[in-house]
Amino acid sequence: MGPSIDVSIALVSVAPFLAALLAPWVKRFTGPLAGWVLAIVPASIFLFLAGFIGPVAENEVVRGGLSWIPAYGIAFSFFIDGLSLLFGLLISGIGVFIVIYSGGYLAGHPHQGRFFAYILMFMGSMLGLVLADNLFTLFLFWELTSITSFLLIGFDHSRQAARRAAYQSLVVTGGGGLVLLAGFILLAVMTGENSLTGLLTTAGLVQQHSFYLPVMLLIVAGAFAKSAQVPLHFWLPNAMEAPTPVSAYLHSATMVKAGVYLLARMSPILGGTGHWFWVLTLFGGVTLLLGGALAVRQTDIKQMLAYTTMGSLGLLVLLIGFGTKEAILGAVLYLCAHSLFKGALFMVAGNLDHGTGTRDITVLGGLREKMSVTFIAAVLAAISMAGLPIALGFFAKEEMYLAMVGGAWPDLLFLAVLVVGNALMMAVGVLIATKPFLGPLRPTPQAPHEVSPALFAGPVVLAVLGLVAGLFTGWLNVHLLDPTGGAIHNGAVDANIHLGLDPANPALWASVVTWALGALLVWRADAVRSALRRAGNAIGWTFDNGFDAFISGLIRSADAITRTLHHGRLEIYMLVLFIALALALYLPMIITGTLPAMPELAPLTFYEWGAILIAVLGLITVLLSVTRLAAIVALGVQGFAVAVIFMLFGAPDLAFTQFMVETLSVIILALVMTKLHLDARDHRMLEERVRDGAVALAVASGFAVMLVAVLGVDLDLSLTELFRATSTPIAHGRNIVNVILVDYRAIDTLGEISVVMAAGLAILAVIRVRFHEGRVPPARPAKSGPGRRRAKA
Amino acid sequence: MNTVIFRTVAPGIAALMLVFSVFVLLRGHNEPGGGFIGGLIGASGLAVYGIACGVREARKAMVVHPITIAGFGVFIAAISGLLPLFAEVPFLTGLWWIFELEGREIALSTPLIFDIGVYAAVVGAVSTIALTLESDEEHF
Numbered sequence: 021m022g023p024s025i026d027v028s029i030a031l032v033s034v035a036p037f038l039a040a041l042l043a044p045w046v047k048r049f050t051g052p053l054a055g056w057v058l059a060i061v062p063a064s065i066f067l068f069l070a071g072f073i074g075p076v077a078e079n080e081v082v083r084g085g086l087s088w089i090p091a092y093g094i095a096f097s098f099f100i101d102g103l104s105l106l107f108g109l110l111i112s113g114i115g116v117f118i119v120i121y122s123g124g125y126l127a128g129h130p131h132q133g134r135f136f137a138y139i140l141m142f143m144g145s146m147l148g149l150v151l152a153d154n155l156f157t158l159f160l161f162w163e164l165t166s167i168t169s170f171l172l173i174g175f176d177h178s179r180q181a182a183r184r185a186a187y188q189s190l191v192v193t194g195g196g197g198l199v200l201l202a203g204f205i206l207l208a209v210m211t212g213e214n215s216l217t218g219l220l221t222t223a224g225l226v227q228q229h230s231f232y233l234p235v236m237l238l239i240v241a242g243a244f245a246k247s248a249q250v251p252l253h254f255w256l257p258n259a260m261e262a263p264t265p266v267s268a269y270l271h272s273a274t275m276v277k278a279g280v281y282l283l284a285r286m287s288p289i290l291g292g293t294g295h296w297f298w299v300l301t302l303f304g305g306v307t308l309l310l311g312g313a314l315a316v317r318q319t320d321i322k323q324m325l326a327y328t329t330m331g332s333l334g335l336l337v338l339l340i341g342f343g344t345k346e347a348i349l350g351a352v353l354y355l356c357a358h359s360l361f362k363g364a365l366f367m368v369a370g371n372l373d374h375g376t377g378t379r380d381i382t383v384l385g386g387l388r389e390k391m392s393v394t395f396i397a398a399v400l401a402a403i404s405m406a407g408l409p410i411a412l413g414f415f416a417k418e419e420m421y422l423a424m425v426g427g428a429w430p431d432l433l434f435l436a437v438l439v440v441g442n443a444l445m446m447a448v449g450v451l452i453a454t455k456p457f458l459g460p461l462r463p464t465p466q467a468p469h470e471v472s473p474a475l476f477a478g479p480v481v482l483a484v485l486g487l488v489a490g491l492f493t494g495w496l497n498v499h500l501l502d503p504t505g506g507a508i509h510n511g512a513v514d515a516n517i518h519l520g521l522d523p524a525n526p527a528l529w530a531s532v533v534t535w536a537l538g539a540l541l542v543w544r545a546d547a548v549r550s551a552l553r554r555a556g557n558a559i560g561w562t563f564d565n566g567f568d569a570f571i572s573g574l575i576r577s578a579d580a581i582t583r584t585l586h587h588g589r590l591e592i593y594m595l596v597l598f599i600a601l602a603l604a605l606y607l608p609m610i611i612t613g614t615l616p617a618m619p620e621l622a623p624l625t626f627y628e629w630g631a632i633l634i635a636v637l638g639l640i641t642v643l644l645s646v647t648r649l650a651a652i653v654a655l656g657v658q659g660f661a662v663a664v665i666f667m668l669f670g671a672p673d674l675a676f677t678q679f680m681v682e683t684l685s686v687i688i689l690a691l692v693m694t695k696l697h698l699d700a701r702d703h704r705m706l707e708e709r710v711r712d713g714a715v716a717l718a719v720a721s722g723f724a725v726m727l728v729a730v731l732g733v734d735l736d737l738s739l740t741e742l743f744r745a746t747s748t749p750i751a752h753g754r755n756i757v758n759v760i761l762v763d764y765r766a767i768d769t770l771g772e773i774s775v776v777m778a779a780g781l782a783i784l785a786v787i788r789v790r791f792h793e794g795r796v797p798p799a800r801p802a803k804s805g806p807g808r809r810r811a812k813a
Numbered sequence: 814m815n816t817v818i819f820r821t822v823a824p825g826i827a828a829l830m831l832v833f834s835v836f837v838l839l840r841g842h843n844e845p846g847g848g849f850i851g852g853l854i855g856a857s858g859l860a861v862y863g864i865a866c867g868v869r870e871a872r873k874a875m876v877v878h879p880i881t882i883a884g885f886g887v888f889i890a891a892i893s894g895l896l897p898l899f900a901e902v903p904f905l906t907g908l909w910w911i912f913e914l915e916g917r918e919i920a921l922s923t924p925l926i927f928d929i930g931v932y933a934a935v936v937g938a939v940s941t942i943a944l945t946l947e948s949d950e951e952h953f
Binding site for chain 2: 026086087088089090096672673676677680681683684687688691692695751752753754755757758759761762763766767769770773774776777779780781783784787
């Protein structure tokens with residue numbers, strides 16, 4: 021008897037995070053074998069998930085999870101149906117080879133352990149994303165994928181280009197995540213349901229709701245940002261700054277597919293409307309063509325692959341938007357085929373880089389004998405990418421063409437878009453598989469050599485899988501296409517793919533046109549490339565420039581606002597703050613006419629009077645003291661007296677805290693004075709003193725009046741009673757203040773200590789910056805702040 | 814402030830304050846005290862030590878950088894909140910483990926871990942601030 025399904029299903033997404041914690045140690049102890057050892061984690065997840073293939077094929081939906089924030093109905097809940105299972109298998113399955121590959125690719129890198137940790141965390145985030153049932157759990161993992169991919173893209177953080185790419189992808193996908201959150205919240209509010217399984221049963225209702233359009237647009241925009249649809253596509257090619265295993269993983273199986281997953285998942289809930297159809301097909305179509313064209317333009321193999329990924333994502337979005345049975349089946353098939361061949365080709369690109377020292381396709385040539393295993397893998401993957409028969413890519417293309425042929429004019433237009441897009445991507449695939457390997461051997465920066473087994477295991481296995489899958493169409497129909505297609509289409513799809521080259525089938529002729537066009541492009545590759553380059557140079561503007569313009573505009577406007585509001589004159593800030601406070605205290609009471617009458621003072625004992633007297637004496641000393649240090653200490657005296665008053669009125673915890681806060685304030689204020697080299701004396705002129713004193717009196721009397729007003733109201737003591745009654749029996753503590761802090765309101769405290777820590781960090785940073793900028797010997801006054809003050813005085 | 818008397822008694826005062834701060838932290842659940850106030854006492858002790866014996870000495874005595882202590886505090890407070898998830902109760906629910914040791918009742922709990930986290934966060938952050946301000950060299 022293993023753990024319950026609730027725990028084990030949650031572990032699928034948590035286990036990679038635990039493994040990530042251990043990864044650096046595993047690396048240290050196993051050395052070059054670390055990749056093989058760590059691959060056990062994704063492999064066991066894959067096997068665990070594979071166990072669900074049978075039940076899911078029989079339309080079973082597995083649910084499980086742990087409660088998280090029950091008060092809001094938010095649960096750490098997961099479910100497995102056809103769609104999430106397919107994604108889970110792809111992520112964990114390809115993850116196995118990526119981890120092994122990373123072991124070889126980054127062998128000897130000083131931060132390889134850290135790299136393993138990042139990539140495992142990324143894997144866990146992706147698994148959580150596709151298995152999540154609750155919308156907010158999904159969102160959590162969605163953001164985690166943005167953060168972990170930021171870490172991965174910026175892994176080589178000493179290079180400026182990598183840092184820029186990382187932060188660009190974080191801005192785009194993280195911003196998309198926020199838009200998505202807004203969409204989810206609206207969706208949850210309008211349906212009263214925040215689990216996907218619940219939403220799937222309400223399908224049909226959402227489309228008629230008046231909020232449908234905003235919800236649909238928000239969610240689709242979030243998905244577009246993640247899946248690099250035009251005009252938010254520019255981060256994807258830049259993300260190629262990451263080490264190759266990351267590119268292979270992010271751009272084949274995962275990250276970018278998260279948006280596609282979400283659209284597929286939302287298809288039964290939001291799909292089926294004209295808006296959905298046109299938004300998805302138009303953006304998808306444009307992305308497909310632009311991605312294909314830009315891919316052909318590149319010479320760096322990784323960049324070529326990155327742009328075809330963008331095209332493939334456009335293709336998938338188009339098909340999901342199209343939404344017919346055949347289109348969905350085509351999308352599912354293409355999704356699998358693409359994950360396999362793109363993962364393989366990226367690793368081939370990495371191997372070429374590793375084996376020769378360059379990735380420029382115009383430089384490479386004749387490597388078929390020097391790197392024969394890589395060559396075979398590249399050819400097999402390219403066959404699937406080109407959609408030649410028996411490869412998975414062939415069936416994908418047949419099915420998507422089948423969805424379009426025989427329809428009215430928009431269908432034929434989409435068919436044309438698909439044919440051109442597929443031909444462009446095929447051309448890139450064929451070029452990568454042939455150009456570097458055929459022809460005469462060209463000189464390269466390094467002497468070409470075949471790579472280690474860790475490096476060719478992945479591409480070979482993935483490429484072979486993409487090819488032989490076509491031999492098992494019967495199994496695929498029942499175990500893969502029916503459950504996945506059914507989950508997207510929300511109804512049976514009865515997949516029936518089989519290998520048949522029937523000349524009466526118009527889809528086959530569309531494929532033939534694609535191959536012909538693709539072959540033409542390969543033949544004239546150099547001419548097409550230079551033509552596209554000229555076109556690009558003629559336009560002279562890219563979305564990447566647009567991003568830079570946007571960011572610098574944002575910084576300029578923030579700068580303008582900051583300079584207006586944040587002028588650096590502390591006394592003005594304080595004045596504004598305290599005048600606002602006084603107004604906030606007095607105005608409501610004056611407007612509503614509820615100024616309280618002077619209360620009767622309770623008789624005080626002599627020692628209570630004594631404490632008050634000390635406080636007042638402290639205050640008078642503050643006013644009379646000549647030096648600032650004396651004023652600070654005198655203020656401390658007043659604070660201590662107040663602490664004594666707290667003690668006398670039965671609040672020892674408060675008194676205690678007040679004592680410590682006073683002590684530390686005096687110490688820190690005194691230190692700040694010496695640190696900032698403030699003048700020992702206060703140089704304010706008389707009118708300034710009068711002004712500041714008046715404001716201080718107004719605020720102080722405002723607080724007094726407010727407190728009197730509060731005491732005049734009957735306090736609602738139900739919470740106090742509750743705490744008093746339950747503190748000892750339930751929370752095992754007699755000190756209610758502490759029990760509130762660590763138990764009843766622990767989440768508030770958690771927030772507060774985070775703020776305390778952040779404040780410490782901020783002060784540390786500020787002083788360090790000051791030190792490094794100024795480098796002034798302590799005896800001489802610093803240049804900024806205090807200088808201005810002196811100049812004024 | 815660097816008088817001989819102060820420099821001689823300060824280490825003793827600091828040690829006393831640190832021990833007292835732990836005492837205040839541990840008694841906090843039933844008597845006045847707790848992690849927050851304990852943390853302030855501890856930080857004051859460290860600040861006193863820093864003023865008397867120099868920031869370099871104080872940092873050496875603390876072994877790790879004070880901001881690390883603060884981060885550690887927030888971390889274990891968060892962990893104490895996550896532990897209850899394994900008992901299938903919501904985030905931050907208190908779990909108690911009460912047993913007898915030589916006739917006295919000992920109570921260990923996730924709120925105690927949480928309170929220790931609060932203590933560490935406050936000690937770390939406040940002493941970071943104090944020591945940073947005290948130092949006039951680059952080893953903050």
